[in-house]
Amino acid sequence: MSSLNPNLASKKKLIDKALDEYLPVVFPEELYRAARHLIKAGGKRLRPTVLLLGAQTVQPDIAVDAILPAAVAVELVHNFTLIHDDIMDADATRRSIETVHTKWGTSEGILAGDALYAKAFEVLSYTKTQPDAAMKCLRLLSKACLHICEGQWLDITFEHNKNVSEADYLDMVQKKTAVLYAAGLAMGGILGGASDNEVNALWEFGIALGISFQIRDDVLDLITPSEVLGKDRASDLIEGKMTLIMIHGLRHRVIIEPSRLADENGINNAVEALQRSGSINYAMEKARELLEVGKSRLSIFANSEAKKELMKLADFAVSREY
Amino acid sequence: MSSLNPNLASKKKLIDKALDEYLPVVFPEELYRAARHLIKAGGKRLRPTVLLLGAQTVQPDIAVDAILPAAVAVELVHNFTLIHDDIMDADATRRSIETVHTKWGTSEGILAGDALYAKAFEVLSYTKTQPDAAMKCLRLLSKACLHICEGQWLDITFEHNKNVSEADYLDMVQKKTAVLYAAGLAMGGILGGASDNEVNALWEFGIALGISFQIRDDVLDLITPSEVLGKDRASDLIEGKMTLIMIHGLRHRVIIEPSRLADENGINNAVEALQRSGSINYAMEKARELLEVGKSRLSIFANSEAKKELMKLADFAVSREY
Numbered sequence: 001m002s003s004l005n006p007n008l009a010s011k012k013k014l015i016d017k018a019l020d021e022y023l024p025v026v027f028p029e030e031l032y033r034a035a036r037h038l039i040k041a042g043g044k045r046l047r048p049t050v051l052l053l054g055a056q057t058v059q060p061d062i063a064v065d066a067i068l069p070a071a072v073a074v075e076l077v078h079n080f081t082l083i084h085d086d087i088m089d090a091d092a093t094r095r096s097i098e099t100v101h102t103k104w105g106t107s108e109g110i111l112a113g114d115a116l117y118a119k120a121f122e123v124l125s126y127t128k129t130q131p132d133a134a135m136k137c138l139r140l141l142s143k144a145c146l147h148i149c150e151g152q153w154l155d156i157t158f159e160h161n162k163n164v165s166e167a168d169y170l171d172m173v174q175k176k177t178a179v180l181y182a183a184g185l186a187m188g189g190i191l192g193g194a195s196d197n198e199v200n201a202l203w204e205f206g207i208a209l210g211i212s213f214q215i216r217d218d219v220l221d222l223i224t225p226s227e228v229l230g231k232d233r234a235s236d237l238i239e240g241k242m243t244l245i246m247i248h249g250l251r252h253r254v255i256i257e258p259s260r261l262a263d264e265n266g267i268n269n270a271v272e273a274l275q276r277s278g279s280i281n282y283a284m285e286k287a288r289e290l291l292e293v294g295k296s297r298l299s300i301f302a303n304s305e306a307k308k309e310l311m312k313l314a315d316f317a318v319s320r321e322y
Numbered sequence: 323m324s325s326l327n328p329n330l331a332s333k334k335k336l337i338d339k340a341l342d343e344y345l346p347v348v349f350p351e352e353l354y355r356a357a358r359h360l361i362k363a364g365g366k367r368l369r370p371t372v373l374l375l376g377a378q379t380v381q382p383d384i385a386v387d388a389i390l391p392a393a394v395a396v397e398l399v400h401n402f403t404l405i406h407d408d409i410m411d412a413d414a415t416r417r418s419i420e421t422v423h424t425k426w427g428t429s430e431g432i433l434a435g436d437a438l439y440a441k442a443f444e445v446l447s448y449t450k451t452q453p454d455a456a457m458k459c460l461r462l463l464s465k466a467c468l469h470i471c472e473g474q475w476l477d478i479t480f481e482h483n484k485n486v487s488e489a490d491y492l493d494m495v496q497k498k499t500a501v502l503y504a505a506g507l508a509m510g511g512i513l514g515g516a517s518d519n520e521v522n523a524l525w526e527f528g529i530a531l532g533i534s535f536q537i538r539d540d541v542l543d544l545i546t547p548s549e550v551l552g553k554d555r556a557s558d559l560i561e562g563k564m565t566l567i568m569i570h571g572l573r574h575r576v577i578i579e580p581s582r583l584a585d586e587n588g589i590n591n592a593v594e595a596l597q598r599s600g601s602i603n604y605a606m607e608k609a610r611e612l613l614e615v616g617k618s619r620l621s622i623f624a625n626s627e628a629k630k631e632l633m634k635l636a637d638f639a640v641s642r643e644y
Contacts (some may be wrong), residue, residue, distance in 0.1 A: 025471070028472055028475050028477075028479070030475075031471065031472060031475040055568055084432055084433075084436060087429070087432065088429035088432060088433075098484070106410075107409070107410035108475070108478070109469050110406055110409065110410060110432060111410075111474055111475050111478075112405075113436075114406060114435075114439070114467070114470075114471045114472040115468055117436070117468075117474075118467035118468040118471060119442050119464070119467075119468060120464075121460060121463075121464035121467070122461060122464035122465055124460070124464075124469065125457055125460045125461040125464065126344055131453025131456070131457060132453060134453070134457055134459075135447055135453060137455055138443060138446070138447045138460060139444060139447040140441075141443075142439075142440050142441070142443035142446075142447065143406075143444055144446035145436070145439070145440035145443075145536060146437055146441060146444065147438060148440075149353065149433050149436045149437040150349070150350055150353060150437075152433055153350050153352075153353040153430070153433050154350055156429055156433075157350070157352075177595055218387040269620050295509070
């Protein structure tokens with residue numbers, strides 16, 4: 001993150017400290033070690049960061065300490081979804097370490113995720129704000145969680161389903177990934193005292209940002225070596241996940257045989273085919289288009305350091321190499 | 323429930339209607355069908371009922387409609403834990419029907435549970451009350467969820483562990499089962515405008531009620547035919563669960579060989595051994611003792627219809643045959 005923007009490093013530090021404090025290792029210790037496992041292994045903390053930036057875009061001098069619990073809650077929800085997703089996708093590695101269920105077992109992984117989920121809502125209740133703003137945040141975050149479940153459900157049912165359309169994919173990714181960015185930004189806006197129109201603008205920027213991040217993730221999954229990714233390369237191809245790249249590829253008669261993805265050579269061939277068909281470029285172009293519309297939604301806000309950082313984050317979403 | 327007390331039947335009806343309305347089948351429909359599966363199959367709705375009774379004990383003329391969302395939230399949390407517990411315990415039947423993961427698959431079961439979890443907190447946000455009471459309820463319910471995870475973690479680690487003490491069991495059951503009853507009662511109290519002392523009294527009554535219900539459940543699991551239970555009989559014995567009965571039995575040299583539980587005859591022999599050692603009676607005696615202390619905590623409240631129903635529910639907890 002710090003290589004993107006040194007201004008964001010101080011936010012990440014605040015968030016990391018708060019995550020550590022709100023999630024102590026208490027009895028039964030092994031449950032909490034499992035719950036903290038992925039959090040301690042790193043992560044960019046993008047979702048809590050955009051919550052803080054959303055609040056500062058509306059109210060530049062807001063007391064960050066007061067709203068930090070809401071930011072932590074969003075990151076806890078994100079990490080809960082990672083633990084459960086890894087079980088469903090049978091992924092063994094993430095952030096260059098064993099996934100929770102691989103290290104502790106499936107039942108233990110389910111419980112570690114459930115514990116983070118509960119902790120997220122507990123921590124949310126420590127946000128210092130007007131009570132009606134707190135209730136709005138509760139509703140936003142819980143609805144976002146519901147959308148994430150819907151998105152993950154769709155993602156599973158889309159596997160190896162060649163009838164998935166671009167609209168289906170965008171709907172799935174909006175729910176599975178983008179809604180938590182959008183909820184973070186909207187919650188930040190609410191905590192900063194934004195009008196309904198301003199909250200909507202932050203929400204829509206968040207949707208564009210989240211979808212673009214996911215599309216870039218889909219691309220990086222194909223073109224980045226495993227040791228840089230921190231997990232197996234091309235896992236989407238191997239698991240038959242439907243991505244914008246795959247959907248474009250299928251439309252342009254790129255045939256990817258799962259049986260030929262057993263080694264590095266087979267994966268390289270598949271990725272080259274998707275490059276030749278223009279599918280990877282097509283997906284990136286789509287991400288850039290969405291982001292331009294999203295960024296334009298921020299025009300209603302006065303210029304500020306926080307708004308500038310959100311704009312930079314949008315550019316980072318589609319240019320990043322990790 | 324109606325065979326226990328006709329006054330509670332109208333509450334159950336209200337709760338059932340609200341559950342149905344707050345959890346409509348929307349896209350993706352199959353996710354919501356899975357999430358509603360166990361709820362539609364029945365259940366006594368005890369946890370939401372005690373929330374309403376707790377509120378009425380404090381404020382007999384409280385508007386039930388205003389606090390019904392909080393009651394629904396508690397029942398949704400309960401059903402989420404059932405879905406995930408059935409995955410962890412590999413149970414195929416509950417409430418006389420297939421469990422969610424058996425019908426839809428493990429990933430789908432995890433997601434259906436996660437969706438109910440999210441829905442619980444969304445519905446909680448619709449409670450009509452003072453905002454600070456709502457935030458207190460949020461904190462109580464989220465902390466209860468965390469305790470449930472801790473209790474379930476302990477339950478798993480206790481399996482086949484002959485060093486588990488009575489105190490270990492009571493701590494596990496308090497977290498896994500009783501805390502949600504206690505949180506329901508305490509939330510009801512808060513919504514009814516109770517003092518801290520009154521909230522504590524309701525909480526402690528709830529802990530005693532919940533532990534007693536669980537102990538009676540452990541007993542019924544042994545002595546009730548499968549067709550009445552709605553699930554396999556003696557599943558605790560077969561899974562090596564540590565219950566008060568088992569702990570007492572072990573202390574009195576009752577040896578239960580898992581390999582001898584394969585048929586009805588083997589199960590009968592094991593249950594008879596636990597009867598001869600006095601282990602089943604001992605557990606029931608413990609439940610009755612706890613309940614007497616719990617009931618005495620309600621003495622600070624004026625007599626009312628709701629208080630009388632809570633007292634009856636306590637007696638039902640240890641006398642029920644289903």
